[in-house]
Amino acid sequence: xxxxxxxxxxxxxxxxxxxxxxxxxxxxxxxxxxxxxxxxxxxxxxxxxxxxxxxxxxxxxxxxxxxxxxxxxxxxxxxxxxxxxxxxxxxxxxxxxxxxxxxxxxxxxxxxxxxxxxxxxxxxxxxxxxxxxxxxxxxxxxxxxxxxxxxxxxxxxxxxxxxxxxxxxxxxxxxxxxxxxxxxxxxxxxxxxxxxxxxxxxxxxxxxxxxxxxxxxxxxxxxxxxxxxxxxxxxxxxxxxxxxxxxxxxxxxxxxxxxxxxxxxxxxxxxxxxxxxxxxxxxxxxxxxxxxxxxxxxxxxxxxxxxxxxxxxxxxxxxxxxxxxxxxxxxxxxxxxxxxxxxxxxxxxxxxxxxxxxxxxxxxxxxxxxxxxxxxxxxxxxxxxxxxxxxxxxxxxxxxxxxxxxxxxxxxxxxxxxxxxxxxxxxxxxxxxxxxxxxxxxxxxxxxxxxxxxxxxxxxxxxxxxxxxxxxxxxxxxxxxxxxxxxxxxxxxxxxxxxxxxxxxxxxxxxxxxxxxxxxxxxxxxxxxxxxxxxxxxxxxxxxxxxxxxxxxxxxxxxxxxxxxxxxxxxx
Amino acid sequence: xxxxxxxxxxxxxxxxxxxxxxxxxxxxxxxxxxxxxxxxxxxxxxxxxxxx
Numbered sequence: 355x356x357x358x359x360x361x362x363x364x365x366x367x368x369x370x371x372x373x374x375x376x377x378x379x380x381x382x383x384x385x386x387x388x389x390x391x392x393x394x395x396x397x398x399x400x401x402x403x404x405x406x407x408x409x410x411x412x413x414x415x416x417x418x419x420x421x422x423x424x425x426x427x428x429x430x431x432x433x434x435x436x437x438x439x440x441x442x443x444x445x446x447x448x449x450x451x452x453x454x455x456x457x458x459x460x461x462x463x464x465x466x467x468x469x470x471x472x473x474x475x476x477x478x479x480x481x482x483x484x485x486x487x488x489x490x491x492x493x494x495x496x497x498x499x500x501x502x503x504x505x506x507x508x509x510x511x512x513x514x515x516x517x518x519x520x521x522x523x524x525x526x527x528x529x530x531x532x533x534x535x536x537x538x539x540x541x542x543x544x545x546x547x548x549x550x551x552x553x554x555x556x557x558x559x560x561x562x563x564x565x566x567x568x569x570x571x572x573x574x575x576x577x578x579x580x581x582x583x584x585x586x587x588x589x590x591x592x593x594x595x596x597x598x599x600x601x602x603x604x605x606x607x608x609x610x611x612x613x614x615x616x617x618x619x620x621x622x623x624x625x626x627x628x629x630x631x632x633x634x635x636x637x638x639x640x641x642x643x644x645x646x647x648x649x650x651x652x653x654x655x656x657x658x659x660x661x662x663x664x665x666x667x668x669x670x671x672x673x674x675x676x677x678x679x680x681x682x683x684x685x686x687x688x689x690x691x692x693x694x695x696x697x698x699x700x701x702x703x704x705x706x707x708x709x710x711x712x713x714x715x716x717x718x719x720x721x722x723x724x725x726x727x728x729x730x731x732x733x734x735x736x737x738x739x740x741x742x743x744x745x746x747x748x749x750x751x752x753x754x755x756x757x758x759x760x761x762x763x764x765x766x767x768x769x770x771x772x773x774x775x776x777x778x779x780x781x782x783x784x785x786x787x788x789x790x791x792x793x794x795x796x797x798x799x800x801x802x803x804x805x806x807x808x809x810x811x812x813x814x815x816x817x818x819x820x821x822x823x824x825x826x827x828x829x830x831x832x833x834x835x836x837x838x839x840x841x842x843x844x845x846x847x848x849x850x851x852x853x854x855x856x857x858x859x860x861x862x863x864x865x866x867x868x869x870x871x872x873x874x875x876x877x878x879x880x881x882x883x884x885x886x887x888x889x890x891x892x893x894x895x896x897x898x899x900x901x902x903x904x905x906x907x908x909x910x911x912x913x914x915x916x917x918x919x920x921x922x923x924x925x926x
Numbered sequence: 927x928x929x930x931x932x933x934x935x936x937x938x939x940x941x942x943x944x945x946x947x948x949x950x951x952x953x954x955x956x957x958x959x960x961x962x963x964x965x966x967x968x969x970x971x972x973x974x975x976x977x978x
Contacts (some may be wrong), residue, residue: 621960645966736953818948858956858958858959859956859958860956860957863953878933878947879933879955879957880957881945881965882957883935883937884939885938896935
C-alpha cells in the first residue's frame, strides 16, 4: 500500500497508515512505530513474463524479507524453490512464465518497526520529545517471524514431524496459528488434518508420491526487556495505593517488595537500644538473683532464681555494633525494657516492629521475644501478654538480625515492657544490641531514640541520673545545718527532669565537709526528702556527728578519691 | 553481701519517714523508702518467661 504523505507537513506532524506511524522531522518522514502487518503486492500477467519486481498493479513496490514471502498464482500458493525463487528481497523469478491475466499475489510480513527516530535503540536518548517511547533493543533481533517448514514426505505419510527437507527446521507450531498447505492448497484444520501438540501434524489422508507439504507458523515477536502486565504492575505504584500523606516508600527485603512507611527520624521507641549508656556500671558485670536489676540504662535483667546470672555491657564485636549487652547463665527470666505510658501511648492500635541483633556463645534454642503491657499506669503488678510479639529466636555463633511485627492492642496505653525472654545454662551467654521498636511492618536500620549520643543520654536520665565528678573532693551541692550535729540537708539539682520524683538513691565514697572544720564524721545514710521535685533533690545526709551551726559553708562532695558518685532513680 | 539497715529521718513537715539503707558491701550504698524496698521482696515475678 502506498503511503500518502501530506504535501506541506510541519515538523512534528504524524500520520497513521497501514498500522504504522510516520512523523515528519522538518526534513524527512520517519517511521516511528509500526505494528505487525501484511504487505500485499499483486500483478496481472501480460503473458510470458517470469521476473516480477517493482510496482504492483496499485503502485506498491515489491519488497519482502527473505523467506517471509508467500507467492500465490491465481490463489494457489506456489512452492518456494521449485515454483519460484526469491533471493533478493525485491525480485521474484517464476519457474514458468505467466499467462495473460494470471494473477500473482505476493504476501509478505515485513519486520515490525520498533525503531527509527531514536525510539528504539540500545542507548537511552538523552532528550525526549512529546509522544516518544524508548525501547531498549539491546540483545535479540526483533520482528514478526514466519517459520516455513517444507517437506516432501514419502508416500503413505500421515504424521508430519521432525526436520524439514532443509535438514535444520524442526516442525514446531503454536496450535491454532498454523497454516498447512498440501501441493499449495490450504487444507482445513479439523477436517483435513489435526494439530494439537505443537510438534506433529496428522493428515486425514495419507500423502502420495510427489506431494509437498508446507506448514507456516508465526512465532512470537521478540523484543528484549519487555514485561508482562503483572511484572509491569509490580514496578509501578498505582494511584489507588499511594500510602498516607507524608509516608515514604521503603524496601522490605524479607517480602521482596516495597511498602509505604510512616517511619520518621527518632522512630525508635526504645531508649538505649544500642546498649551504650551504662551509668550504673560503666561496663562492669552485675550479678542478678531473684530480682529485677538494671544493667545498661533502661534495660533490666530479671532472674527467677538465685543462680548468679549476670548482665554486662560489652564491646559489640559479636553483634557488629559498638556495644552490646551480655546476659550470662544460669538464668531464667526476662531481659527487657519498660516503656513509659506517655512515651508509647501513640503506639496503641498500631502495627509495630521490634527488631535487634543477637549472637550466642553457642546454639541457644531457648530464647524468644516478648512484650506485655501494664495493667495500670506504669505499674506491672498486673499485665497482659501480647502473644503476637513472641517469636522464637535463632541464636548461635553468627550475628543474626531478628524482627517481629505485631499490632499493639488499643488498650495498651499504660506502658509496655518488651525484650527477650528465656533461659540459659551455666556459662552460656548471648549478646544483644540494635534493639528498636518502630511503627510499621518493616525493620529499618537502627537509629537512636534520642537521635544523638547526648540525646540518648538525656533520654536515659529521665529515668536514672548519676553524677560522677571524677575528681577527689568533687562537689555535688551545697548543704545546710539541720538543727542536729548528725544531720545536714543538701540540695542537688538534676541535670534532666525526672519522670517522677526519685525515691531511690545510690551513692559511694561521699563526705560532708564544713569549711574550717573538715569532713564531718562518716556518712551513714543519704535519703531523699518529701520536699524534692522532679527537678531537684532535697537530701538528708546522716553523719556520725560534728555538724555545727556556724556560717561556714557545708558541702556534699566526693571523698578523697575519684570513684564517688550520687545517683537518682525514677525508673519503672 | 548486702546489709540492710533502716533509718528514721525527720522530714521538714515534722513527720518521720523510714528509709532502707542497703550496703552493697563494696563501699556502695542504695537508699530508698522502706516501703519501696519491701516492694522488691519478693522480686517482680509477674513478667512472663519463655514457654510459660
